Amino acid sequence: MAYDLIVIGGGPAGYVGAIRAAQLGKKVACVEMDRAGGTCLNWGCLPTKSLLKNAELYHLLKHKADEFGLSFDNLSYDWGKVIGRSRKVSDRLAGGIEFLFRKANVDYFNGEASLLAPNKVSVKDADGNVAEYDADKILVSTGCVSRPFPGFPFNGTTVIGSKEAMVLAEQPKEMVIIGAGAIGVEFAYFFNAFGTKVTIVEMMPNILPVEDEEVSQTVQKSFIKDGIRVLTNTKVTGTQETAAGVEITVEGESTEVLKADVALIAIGVQPVLPKGMELETDRGYLVTNDQYQTSSPGIYAAGDIIGPPWLAHVASWEAIQCVEGLFTDHQPKKVEVFPGCTYCQPQVASVGLTERAAKEQGIAYKVGHFPFQASGKAQAVGESTGFVKLLFGEEYGEVIGAHIVGSEATEMIAELGLAITLEATKDDLEATIHAHPTLSEAVHEAASQAYGHAIHIPN
Amino acid sequence: MPILIEMPKLSDTMTEGTLVQWLKKVGDTIETGDVIAEIETDKATMSMESFDDGILHAIYVQAGEKVPLGARLGLLLEEDEEPPAEGAVIESTAPAAAPAEESAAPTASAAPPAAPVAAVTDGARVKASPLARRIAADKGINLSQITGTGPGGRIVKKDVLNAKPGAAPAAAVASVPSAQVIRPVMGEGDVRIPLTGMRTIIAERLLASKTQIPHFYLNIEVDAAPLMAFRKQANQAAEKNDKANKYTVNDFILKAVINSAVAVPDVNASFDGDSIVKFASVNASVAIAVDDGLVTPVIRDAQDKSLLEISVAVKDLAVRARSKKLSPNEFSGGTLTVSNLGAFGVDSFDAIINPPQAFIIAVSSIRKVPVVGPNDQIVPGLRMGIGMSCDHRVIDGAIGAQYLSELRRLIENPALMLL
Secondary structure, eight states, rough: OOOEEEOOOOOHHHHHHHHHHTTTTEEEEESSSSSHHHHHHHHHHHHHHHHHHHHHHHHHHHHTGGTTOOOOOOOOOOOOHHHHHHHHHHHHHHHHHHHHHHTTTHHHHHHHEEEEETOOOOEEEETTEEEEEEEEEEEEEOOEOOOOOOTTTTOOOSSOOOOHHTTTTOSSSSSEHHHHHHHHHHHHHHHHTTOEEEEOSSSSSSSSTTTTTTHHHHHHHHHHHHEEEEOSOOOEEEEEEOOOEEEEEESSSSEEEEESEEEEOOOOOOOOOOOSSSEEETEEEEOOTTTTOSSTEEEESSGGGSSSSOHHHHHHHHHHHHHHHHHSOOOOOOOOOOOEOSSSSSEEEEOOOHHHHHHTTTOOOOEEEEEGGGGGHHHHOOOOOOOEEEEEEETTTOOOEEEEETTHHHHHHHHHHHHHHTOOOOHHHHHOOOOSOOOOOHHHHHHHHHHHHSSSSOO | OEEEEOOOSSSSSSSSSEEEESSTTTEEEEEEEEEEEEEEEESOOEEOOOSSSEEEEOOOOOOTTTETOOEEEEEETTTTOOHHHHTTTOOOOSTTTTOOOOSSSOOSSSTTTTOOSSOOOOTSSOOOHHHHHHHHHHOOOOGGGGOOOSSGBBBBBHHHSSSOOOOOOOHHOOOGGTSSOOOOOOOOOOOOOOOHHHHHHHHHHHHHHHHSSSSEEEEEEOOOHHHHHHHHHHHHHHOOOSOOOOOOOHHHHHHHHHHHHHHSSSEEEEEETTTEEEEOOOOEEEEEEEEEEEEOOOOOOOOOGOHHHHHHHHHHHHHHHHTTTGGGGSSSSSEEEEEEGGGGOOOOOOOOOOOOOSSEEEEEEEEEEEEEOOTTTTEEEEEEEEEEEEETTTOHHHHHHHHHHHHHHHHHGGGGGGO
């Protein structure tokens, strides 16, 4: 059987690339060794958003019910159902991908793919049967898995990665999270909301170190208020499994040994290279040119496997760029501007440059700032933590960066991604009527504030 | 209020115009829409209508004079209006960088297009980001002359930064050639003839083409016998009926050239700085000799036109070209050109590309020559030479050859071009 395109990996890069190629009239197969949807649908983005919704709801009822005039006795939760809802969401979505494959006439193979040649792939199914397929082009989108902490390998129970953390049969009493990127921070919020005693350890001066410093500080303050122990500027110098769980030695302001039932390692990811042919890599990730071609002509790669940023939405975009480059006259582009989101409460979302990056690049900029405290809608819904911070190019006033921390930050960032893609200026943001009352009015006001004419706060 | 009559901009590339003839004289009453003069542009002679009512009080430019865009041609006064004092300066109504008005009337602009002007759109909608617009306005760059690389061809910041202030289209970059060439020495009896607008534009465009475009040339000789037989058949109807269309050899060649461009679409393109623009339509420019020069009007969307439609269109263009009745928009947008010197008995030639197109087809005469027949005997045959000049930045040798091979197939099997 000969295909125009065989996609290895059914995650956000793979399934999207496969469907797009099929839309372009190509004969396409997608090979996935676990379950369609990849890490995102099964072990990442979506099941964790399900868990975080449970956590937000529980947190709201537990700490803010009285503010809203609600009262009840014996508020409790069923851990198994919390986890169960998350798995059901994954199951439904993964089934949805298989449905999309059928609708698009993409052949879906469940098995392990191996690159035999630049135009030949073998697939070994669960029973060990091997079949070979010819392909004019191959797209590798095999993704990444959690990176283990050096000298402290995953054991599935007390030393775990994000995948295990979202299906823990029993809620840990104490947890140490190593790494305060988006994954570490989201799990810190989740477990803490349900009463696990959480300590989060970060080597850098702030949690969410890639975000704007003010944003990180706001989340950090909120976490500390919620009872999470946040250790920044702190290094892990020793790790040990014990009968009771784990003991982690950290060096920060002081040296101490943290004891917990479970250590969640959230220090990043590592690539999962396809079996078979060896392709050129850089720090473990597949090297691709402007057309997403790997070192072997005919073999292309997109998504987490070609390196940072490891984000589902970037992976899907890359796969579409690659596939359109292969089968249309489209000139593929490589990722430049992309939004990044963290779904703890308050949420964090950003796109474009941080102040730090603008300074490093020597770009003159202006800052606009608007706190949700001054937003009518934020007051009405009782979510007044956070702010919108916008960066504009000094000379022409174009949007160069946007940073939002607040209850709906992740739903608000799209406007600013569009603004940057369209090279909108502060005039365009100001000229756009933002509905009242919404949290998005804060975007409008932040733009005005940068130029000294915000209405609802001093400029 | 006194109203100045100025040299209007009648075509995209026009920078100056010659006042051929005044059709009104001083003292005449003029109403809006009256034709007051004939103007020769770089492309055609056109009627100039008045945009105002009044009495023609003065004429500043005499017949035969050539003046830049926006120059004062005459003055209109209202009835009973006192003429302005001798020497009084009457302000031009058109500021130097005024954006083109949206009205259908041609507008005057004192700035030639090659000079830096404000980021105006020349009337046509330009897709550009707000940031790109700001930078362009700041740097005095005309967005209409920039190719966008953003989503959907939008002009983005990068494109404006890569453009040079005041950048003009390639054709207008070259200065008038007489400033650069070795000048002739004039002797007794020699005559100096000032360039007409048309000769100036021919000089500019072809110098730019030959010096800026890396030309290469491909030549084939095709068997013209099937085409001549086919044409004879097609024209039998015309012999009996005066009203039936009479097809020329050139009609068939045009049709074959157009169909071949559809079959090998890579040739139907233009080089544009950092990209190649591929055209969806085949717009065929037809080189037509006129008094003192040549013009290349365009048959638009030629891929959708039948042989009959093409034949009728060429005849119409030729008649109107010779009587200088073509409008400026009939010259723009060509994607390929056919130059046919067959009627003049030329055996073989190569043409200069008509920029910004990527190739031009040169058609020579059909000659009766001895050819090697099917059984290796020498027999009389009809042969026609065809040359193709290609812009190597767009068309590589193999693509050009592929195009010519398709062209040969159609000319030698003329029935195929009607399928």
